[in-house]
Amino acid sequence: MYKRVLLKLSGEQLQGQFDGGFDAERAAWIANEIKKVEGAQIVLMIGGGNYARGAQLTGGGVQRVTADNIGMLATMMNALALADVFNAHGLPARALTNIKADQVADQFTHRRALSHLEKNRVVVVAGGIGRPYMTTDTAAVSLALEMDCDVILKATKVNGVYDSDPHQNPDATRFDHLTLREAVEQPDIKVMDQASIALAEDHDQSIIVFELLQENNIARAIAGEAVGTTISA
Numbered sequence: 001m002y003k004r005v006l007l008k009l010s011g012e013q014l015q016g017q018f019d020g021g022f023d024a025e026r027a028a029w030i031a032n033e034i035k036k037v038e039g040a041q042i043v044l045m046i047g048g049g050n051y052a053r054g055a056q057l058t059g060g061g062v063q064r065v066t067a068d069n070i071g072m073l074a075t076m077m078n079a080l081a082l083a084d085v086f087n088a089h090g091l092p093a094r095a096l097t098n099i100k101a102d103q104v105a106d107q108f109t110h111r112r113a114l115s116h117l118e119k120n121r122v123v124v125v126a127g128g129i130g131r132p133y134m135t136t137d138t139a140a141v142s143l144a145l146e147m148d149c150d151v152i153l154k155a156t157k158v159n160g161v162y163d164s165d166p167h168q169n170p171d172a173t174r175f176d177h178l179t180l181r182e183a184v185e186q187p188d189i190k191v192m193d194q195a196s197i198a199l200a201e202d203h204d205q206s207i208i209v210f211e212l213l214q215e216n217n218i219a220r221a222i223a224g225e226a227v228g229t230t231i232s233a
């Protein structure tokens, strides 16, 4: 049973049935899954790929730094909408942002985040770590360390880490467990970017890679049941 977890949701998971943008129905489904969790504090790092990714937006005059700033703004749109949907479905939540945007959301501070967690509110963090050339995966590991989370739950489309792409190869086999070192040494493992796994390895931060859209997976993973692939020391 974990006491405090960092859940990483990509933007793609929030677009649900659409090709992009935000699907309130999917967000409500996620709210109901999180409501099944008992006795754990939850911090969410939100991606923005459903609106913009820096690397894809760069070019034709748009500088990388500008594109990454736009990517961070995308995560903010997700976080604001997600916190609203969570609250509307009886899951108390607050959005905090790592980029300055006083008008639209409270600035993330360690103390403010802790205070919300102590009041049993889900903390939804926007803006990654607030600097360009980063992803929200790296930001998720950094935030898990900062908030002293027991584990990172990395929600994906498949139920863990496989030795090859299970959508391409029907014989792909899933790892139940990998060490952080093994995950760093196998660049084929594309569940999270290498920088984020390297940061996790440096600090012995455990990660569980699991399939979001299986009912009860979030609650089961937090209860310590075997779900997906555990990457740990």
Ligand code: UDP
Binding pocket: 009, 010, 011, 012, 046, 047, 048, 049, 050, 052, 053, 054, 055, 067, 068, 069, 070, 071, 072, 074, 075, 127, 128, 129, 130, 131, 132, 133, 134, 135, 136, 137, 139
């Ligand atoms: N981004 C950034 N700094 C951060 C986090 C994110 O510059 O600390 C930008 C980057 O351009 C990234 C975009 O925000 O492509 C959206 O985040 P990400 O691609 O991680 O979203 P996801 O793929 O998880 O939806």
